[in-house]
Amino acid sequence: MKVEDMKGGYTTGSCATAGMKAGLLALLDKNIVDQVVIENPQGQYIEVPIKAIEVISDIEAKVTVMKDGGDDPDVTHGNDVETTVTLDNTGELRFRAGFGVGTVTKPGLAMPPGEPAINPGPRAMMKIVFEEHCVHGQGVTVTVSVPNGKVLAKKTLNHTLGIEGGISIIGTTGIVKPMSEEGFKNSLVPQLKVMKANGCETAVLVPGRIGQDLAEQVLGIHKNQMAETSNFIGFMLEKAVQIGFKRILIIGHIGKLIKLASGSFHTHNRMSDGRMESIVAYAALEGASQEVCEELFNCQTTESTFPILEREGLTGVYQRVVDRASLRSERYIANEAEVGIIITTLKGEILAMDKHAKEIGELEHWHIPCIS
Template sequence: MNVEDMRGGYTTGSCATAGVKAGLLALIEEEIVDQVSIRNPQDAFIVVPIAKVEVLSPTEAMVTVVKDGGDDPDVTHGTDIVTTVTLNQSGTITYEAGFGVGTITKPGLALPVGEPAINPGPRTMISYVFDELVPKGTGIHVKVSVPAGETLARKTLNGTLGIEGGISIIGTTGIVKPMSEEGFKNSLVPQLRVMKEAGYTTAILVPGRIGQEIAKEQLGISINQMAETSNFIGFMLEQCVKIGFKNILIIGHIGKIIKLASGSFHTHNRMSDGRMETIVAYAALEGASQQVCEELMDCRTTEAAMPIIEREHLEGIYQRVADRASLRSMRYIAQDANVGIIISTLDGTILAVDEVAKKIGEEESWHIPCMS
């Protein structure tokens, strides 16, 4: 299915905003609705269905909206977003994180520490509803709850970012665009901002769980100093430079890092996959025969090539991969930061460490093993 043919949806922020509007309509205009139209920060209007409206008292209503992410692979798709709106005499809007909605515990995000993780985009949309419906001098208290929020938060980066207790209520446009690569990439950047605000001067980039475990268990690096990159290593290198990091360490499986050595910085298999070609080239530089090179070329993965590499005593390939990945990474960001590389096997065995990584490790007093 093409992206153009895929169905869009709406964000958790739109769900909460719709809940506020439906609740206020029930309280102020005594109207129970099954859908509302809300305005986003770009002045577009979004129609959101309402699953349930409960008037709890003359001043309090609770509204349930079922999150619809469209055809986007969203962990919150299909979950209930429950918004309780309470009228008061404050003249302003206050917010509360109900069950399953996180609270900010680290600086570096768009909201101060201690605030409910109801992001600026949704707050802007809620303010439009407030201005539209609430009489002058009256205020509202907005509590957003997500019954499945604590469980869903484990599938997000919230723990790394310092958002504790549940998910974030998010959305800069209120609309979910299916399969948005730019949106996913941008969702990774706050990890770096939080890291910088925490005082770290070296950024650790980990494409996945393998690199994270090595950094934590073998090198003694705090989880707070790591940022996941997914396949967007080049993008995250650029963001590290933009945010001001001068030292960067990339830790990951050779199957991912070898792509950097060949100059590919978007590492999804559809975008780049010259793993075996690179291994064969380095094997030849290590003195491998044509027969061995052909045997390596027939391997489908880097792990499958390892027994051949060991049998033929070609382990120098690993150091070449680490050294070249470091060189190409620094070229990618125009030498604006030092980039060290550590590569490993699937089981976390470290295969090679380049000189830049060793130097960074010495400066940070990490336990990087000396590789022969």
């Protein structure tokens, strides 16, 4: 199915805003509705169905909206977002994190520490509702809860970012665009902002669990200094430089990072897969015969080349990979930062590291082993 044929949806921020509006209608107008239309900060209108409304008292109502992400594979899709609206006489709009909604604990995010993890986009949408329905002197406290939020948060980056207790209520437009690669990439960037705000001078980029485990368990790098990149290593390199990092260390499996050595910075196998070609080229530079090159070329995985490289005395290939990956990475960001590379096996054993990785490790006082 093409992306343009897929169904869009609405964000957790839209769910909370719709819940707030339905709650105010129930309390102020005695009107129980089964759907509402809300406005996003861009002036677009979004129709959101209401699952349930419970009028608790004359000043309090709880509204449940089921999150519908359309065809987007969102962890919150199908989960309930509960918004409790409480009227008061403060003349202000206030926000609280209910069960399953996180609280910000670190600087560097859109909201300061101590605030509910209800992002500026949803707050702006709720302010529109507040100004539309509340007369002078009326105040509203909006408490957003997600019953399954603590479980869902484990599938997000919230803990890494310093958001504790549940998920974030997010959305800049209130609308979910299905399969948005751009949206996923942008969701990775706050990791770097939090690191910088907490005084980190070196950004450690890890494509996945292998690099992360090695960095934390072997090298002694704190998880708060690491950012997951997924397949978007080039994008995260650029963002790290924009945010102000001058030293960057990339740690990951050779099968992923060998792609950087050939200048491929989107590492999904559909976008770039010249692993065997690169290994053959470096093996040839190490003196491999044509017969050995053919044998390597016919391997299906980088791991399956290891016995051949060891048998033929060609393990210098690993050093060539990291040296070239470092060079190409620095070129990619116009030499605006020093980039070190460490490549590993699937078991997390270090195969090689370049000189920049060693220098960065020594500067940061990490446990960088000697690799012969």
